[in-house]
Structures are given as C-alpha cells and as structure tokens.
Amino acid sequence: MGHIPEVLTTKEAAEKIGVSEQRVRALLRCGALEGRQAGKQWLTTEAAVQIYLRDGAANPPEDRRRAPGKIPKLKALSFFSGAMGLDLGLEKAGMHFLLACEIDKTCRRTITANRPDIGMIGDIWKYDARQIREYAGLRPDDEIDVMVGGPPCQAFSTAGARRGFHDERGNAILRYVNLILEMRPRFAVIENVRGLLSAPMVHTPHAERGPDWVPDPEERPGGALMHILGLLRAGGYGVSFNLYNAANFGVPQSRERVIMLCSRDGQKLPHLVPTHSQNESFDLPKWRTLRDALEGLDPAxxxxxxxxxxxxxxxxxxxxxxxxxxxxxxxxxxxxxxxxxxxxxxxxxxxxxxxxxxxxxxxxxxxxxxxxxxxxxxxxxxxxxxxxxxxxxxxxxxxxxxxxxxxxxxxxAVPVGLGEAVGRAILAHIAGKGKRPPAEYPFSRYKGTDEISWEARTRAVMGLDPDPGTSKRKSKRKARQAATAKAKTRQISLGFAADMEAA
CATH class of the missing domain: 3.90.120.10 (DNA Methylase, subunit A, domain 2)
Structure with missing residues (x-):
C-alpha cells in the first residue's frame, strides 16, 4: 500500500508557516503552495508545506494555451502584464483578455490565481505572432481588437543610467512595437514613464564623457520616442499620446504616466477624457483622496x-x-x-x-x-x-x-482607473463617438507633453524639418482662420451698409 500524504487544513498550514489562514488561502489559490479545493475548504499536505518553507514557493506556472471557450466580441492581448492593473481597467470598460505575457515568476502566479483560464506566455522574444495567436486561442484570421503593454521602463527612468535602446530592457519596447506591426491589432496601447519623452536613442554615461565630448545626433533628447513614432506611422497607425496624472481619472493617487494610443485606421484618437480635476475646475468633481481610497478597510x-x-x-x-x-x-x-x-x-x-x-x-x-x-x-x-x-x-x-x-x-502597476479611461477612449472611437477633453485641461504638472507640441519642440531641438503632417495641419488651420476672418469682415461690411441705408 502506497504512502498516504498527511493532509493539512489551512489553519494547520498557517500555524506551521507562521502566517494567517487568509494568507495560506491566497498562496493556495496562486499555486505558490500546492493544494486543492474540496468544496469551500482548501487542503494542502505536510510535504507541500515543507517545500514552501524550503524553497519559498512551488514551481511557477508553465506557459499555457487559453482554455477552450467562446471567443468574445472585443478581444485583447496583454504584454508585460505584471499584476494586470492596466488590463483590469480595460476589462471594466468592456474588453476581454485572452492572453497575458509576463516573465516574472511571482507575477505569473498572481495572473494564474486571478485569471486561470487565459493563455500565458513568458519571454516575449521566444514567441512569434503565429504562436501568440495559438496561445490566445485565436484562429489565423481572427481580428485582434487591442494589444496593451507597458514595456520595462528602467532604461528610460530619469533616475537610472538611461542606456536607452542599447539596454536589453530598452529593446523590449522595440520588440513590442514590432509585434504590433506584425499582428496588426485595430488598436494598440503603450504605457511608460515620463522619461520616455526625453530618452535618447543612445546615452553616454557622464562618467565616460571627456572634456572634449560632443553629443552624437542619436544622443539628443527624444530620439527614442521619435524612432518609435516613425515605426508606427510607417505601419499605418495614427498615434496620439500625452503625459497623464492618474488623479485626473478618479484614481486616489498622483501618478504620471505616458499613454500612447495607436489606431490602425490611421486616425489619431483624442486624448483621454478626465473625470476629475484638482480644484473642481472644468465642472468636474475634485480629486479623490486617500480617505476615499481606504474607506471601510480594516487597518489592523x-x-x-x-x-x-x-x-x-x-x-x-x-x-x-x-x-x-x-x-x-x-x-x-x-x-x-x-x-x-x-x-x-x-x-x-x-x-x-x-x-x-x-x-x-x-x-x-x-x-x-x-x-x-x-x-x-x-x-x-x-x-x-x-x-x-x-x-x-x-x-x-x-x-x-x-x-x-x-x-x-x-x-x-498601472492604476485601474487610468486603464479604464484608455478603454473608454477606444470604445468611443469604435462607436464613432470620440469625445474630446476640455480645452486647455492640465493633464499633468508639465506643459507641451502632447504629441503635437512634443514633436514640434523635439524636431526643432534635433534640427529636423517640421513634420509634413504637422505643416499640412497648420496650413489648413491658417486657411480656415483666414476664411473665417474674411467672412466676418464681409458680414460686418454688409451690416454697416445696411445701417447706412436705413439711416
């Protein structure tokens, strides 16, 4: 007769590990502690507890294909998923995620604990577009509605060495952009830190600069984002972006992130529509507070x-x-x-x-x-x-x-409320009801972070010709302004003539 493992309840396991029962149940749900659910009760074994105490966790979840099931109407794929904050926001807006791509072992456990039926892959460099579709449970001709991702941001952090695209983590954003162009989703979202706005393609650390050092053209601020924009536009995508403070979207936290919205139809989506403002300006409610966030939560x-x-x-x-x-x-x-x-x-x-x-x-x-x-x-x-x-x-x-x-x-993580604002913007564009934010709304502490202002300034700094698209837009705007002024002048003249005739 084979050995029967000693079964432990969550209470018994909690006493052996030295944590709460609630924590043991969380470990079981995410697979960090091996066990099974019997009805409403979780059970584990003495051997599983000893493995956890020895190694810190069970083996992380393997890459897996999405569980068989109906394909939803709005299909989304997540890359560099982390704890899925951005994804949860888009889910609240109406998207359905079929796959997560995450290499961190602990994050993979978190994803499995909360979304066990979606597909999951690890190293983004090891999968091509065809394989990603397979793991998401998609056929070759199935439309992908949205790809979302926040590539690792350390290479662009203002606190780091800013090695840019010569850093492996910096290349993660290029890998993601290339997948967008290969998989051709209707919409793509790129999230990153503020440092992306000024990151160069190449960066020479200050310690390596001699007295005669002169910056290479690729070291000019903004070169990395300019390169990304060029790739996306060459692929037919319209791109809008800005630096957004999450507090303006109902998040009880002041947190600034760059959000890029890419549309395959070549049109630029409007900037995100805020739901709150710092001082109840623009007829919006005031920022949510820490007290709002922690209401009803037992601090003990x-x-x-x-x-x-x-x-x-x-x-x-x-x-x-x-x-x-x-x-x-x-x-x-x-x-x-x-x-x-x-x-x-x-x-x-x-x-x-x-x-x-x-x-x-x-x-x-x-x-x-x-x-x-x-x-x-x-x-x-x-x-x-x-x-x-x-x-x-x-x-x-x-x-x-x-x-x-x-x-x-x-x-x-990306705050859920900011992700929801992204989802609303995409759905509004799909429905042909794209709403624009109030004019002159301050999205962050900084000015000139939208794609038009940023690109005009960056091109000037880099000594490049103005963007042809921007020049055309300016010409059209000037033509409209001239036509409006001419019409007003004619209207005033006619009114003056009528007044003289009446006199």
Whole structure:
C-alpha cells in the first residue's frame, strides 16, 4: 500500500508557516503552495508545506494555451502584464483578455490565481505572432481588437543610467512595437514613464564623457520616442499620446504616466477624457483622496513591513501631510544625514500621507529611505492592502509572493482607473463617438507633453524639418482662420451698409 500524504487544513498550514489562514488561502489559490479545493475548504499536505518553507514557493506556472471557450466580441492581448492593473481597467470598460505575457515568476502566479483560464506566455522574444495567436486561442484570421503593454521602463527612468535602446530592457519596447506591426491589432496601447519623452536613442554615461565630448545626433533628447513614432506611422497607425496624472481619472493617487494610443485606421484618437480635476475646475468633481481610497478597510488586518526605530523617532514628530522639512531644524541633519547636502527638494524623505489629498506615487517599496511612505496617523508604512486600494485593485484580487513581492507588483502597476479611461477612449472611437477633453485641461504638472507640441519642440531641438503632417495641419488651420476672418469682415461690411441705408 502506497504512502498516504498527511493532509493539512489551512489553519494547520498557517500555524506551521507562521502566517494567517487568509494568507495560506491566497498562496493556495496562486499555486505558490500546492493544494486543492474540496468544496469551500482548501487542503494542502505536510510535504507541500515543507517545500514552501524550503524553497519559498512551488514551481511557477508553465506557459499555457487559453482554455477552450467562446471567443468574445472585443478581444485583447496583454504584454508585460505584471499584476494586470492596466488590463483590469480595460476589462471594466468592456474588453476581454485572452492572453497575458509576463516573465516574472511571482507575477505569473498572481495572473494564474486571478485569471486561470487565459493563455500565458513568458519571454516575449521566444514567441512569434503565429504562436501568440495559438496561445490566445485565436484562429489565423481572427481580428485582434487591442494589444496593451507597458514595456520595462528602467532604461528610460530619469533616475537610472538611461542606456536607452542599447539596454536589453530598452529593446523590449522595440520588440513590442514590432509585434504590433506584425499582428496588426485595430488598436494598440503603450504605457511608460515620463522619461520616455526625453530618452535618447543612445546615452553616454557622464562618467565616460571627456572634456572634449560632443553629443552624437542619436544622443539628443527624444530620439527614442521619435524612432518609435516613425515605426508606427510607417505601419499605418495614427498615434496620439500625452503625459497623464492618474488623479485626473478618479484614481486616489498622483501618478504620471505616458499613454500612447495607436489606431490602425490611421486616425489619431483624442486624448483621454478626465473625470476629475484638482480644484473642481472644468465642472468636474475634485480629486479623490486617500480617505476615499481606504474607506471601510480594516487597518489592523493588513500586511506591512516595519520602519527601523531610527526612522520611527522622526515619524513620531510628524503629522498627516508632513515630511522631513516639518521637523525642528536642529533635527534635519540627524534625519537625512549626508542626503541633506544633496540637490533637489528631497520630498521623498520621511513622508506622512495626507488624508485629504491623493496619495503620492506608490513605489515598489514604502520603506526605502528616500521614498518611504508612512500612514497618515499610524507609525508604519502603508500596508499591502492599502497599496492595492490606492491602485484600485478589487479587494478579492490575489497577490502572490512575500510582502516585498506584493508591494513591488502593486507599486509597478498601472492604476485601474487610468486603464479604464484608455478603454473608454477606444470604445468611443469604435462607436464613432470620440469625445474630446476640455480645452486647455492640465493633464499633468508639465506643459507641451502632447504629441503635437512634443514633436514640434523635439524636431526643432534635433534640427529636423517640421513634420509634413504637422505643416499640412497648420496650413489648413491658417486657411480656415483666414476664411473665417474674411467672412466676418464681409458680414460686418454688409451690416454697416445696411445701417447706412436705413439711416
């Protein structure tokens, strides 16, 4: 007779691992801990618990094809999916995702826990267009409505070395663009950090620049995005983009991201339509706050890391909405150390959030010294659950991995509300009811980040001729303005003549 494995309940497993029962159920759902569901109860084994304690998790999910089933009307594919924040937003707008592409092991567990029936692939360089269709459960002639993706952004980060397209992570965006051109979806979405607007094609680190260094033409700011635009336009796609603050779309967080909307019909989609404004301007409700985000969430039930005592001594002196500058001046040196002499405002140090404002941008860890994020009242970082609320994930969305893993997944995600705004813009274009945002609406802290202003400025800096399309648009606009002025002049003249005749 074979050995019968010792079966454990979630309570028994929780005691052995040293976590809550809720956490054990999450581990089971995402496959990090092997087990099975019997009715409403989850069961695991002593052997599975020992593997988890030894290795940290079971083997990550393998690449898989989408489960057989009806093909939805609006078909979407997700790339660089992460924890699926952007995808959830488009789902809320009416899209249906057939496949996720993600190489990170912990994110793959998260995707499997929440969307076990969709297809999943890992390394984007190992699959061609035909194979991606197969894994998504699509026939060769099935239309793909939307491809969405946020390629790794480290290569374009203003805080990094900015190696640009010579960095393997930078090439990820080119791989994604080439797949768009090969797979020909009706619409494509590219999400990235603000640094994409100024990233060059090539970057020489400052340490390698000698006294006679002269920048290569490929090192001019904006070269990377200009190259991407050229590829997409040559492929027949109309492209619009802007830098958007997620708070303008109902997200209780101030977070700026570049969103590019690409349309195969060659038309440019309007910029995203905001739902909120900072000061109730444009007849829109005020930005949602941290208090709105955390309403009804039990703060005692959250998982969170801890600040070191050396930092807590300063946090105890700070109230909601304050940061290191609100400490007594005599403590500034002790609080920041050598960083006090660094340039910039150092606004990321010792931050307590304000209940009545949106959260700051969530980072991949709330306990890092220069970017720490403290609860408005309690002397602790925000919890994983509070992170998820601020990014607008559903409360039942399962995040796999350690606390650090979960912070990272959520911090890297696109807020759900911003994704929903993208979905609404695409659906409105499909329906022929494209709505435009209010004129002069401030989408972010910066001006001139839309595709027209950005390209005109970048071409001038790079010494390039004006974009022919832009020149034609300007000519047409001037012609319309001249015609309108002429008509008004004629109308005034006729009115004056009539008045003279009546006199």
């Amino acid at each position: 039930a959250g998982d969170h890391e801890e600040f070191p005592e050396a930092r807590l001594r300063f946090y105890r002196l700070l109230g909601p909405g304050q940061y290191w500058k609100h400490l007594p001046k005599k403590l500034h040196r002790a609080a920041l150390g050598g960083s006090l002499d660094a340039g910039g405002g150092k606004t990321g140090f010792l931050r307590r959030l304000d209940w009545n404002k949106p959260s700051c941008t969530l980072v991949t860890s709330p306990t890092m010294p220069a970017t720490d994020i403290c609860h408005p009242e309690e002397n602790r970082p925000l919890s994983v659950q509070e992170y998820a609320r601020i990014q607008q994930f559903p409360d039942d969305w399962v995040f796999c991995g350690s606390i650090a893993d979960r912070y990272k997944q959520i911090g890297n």
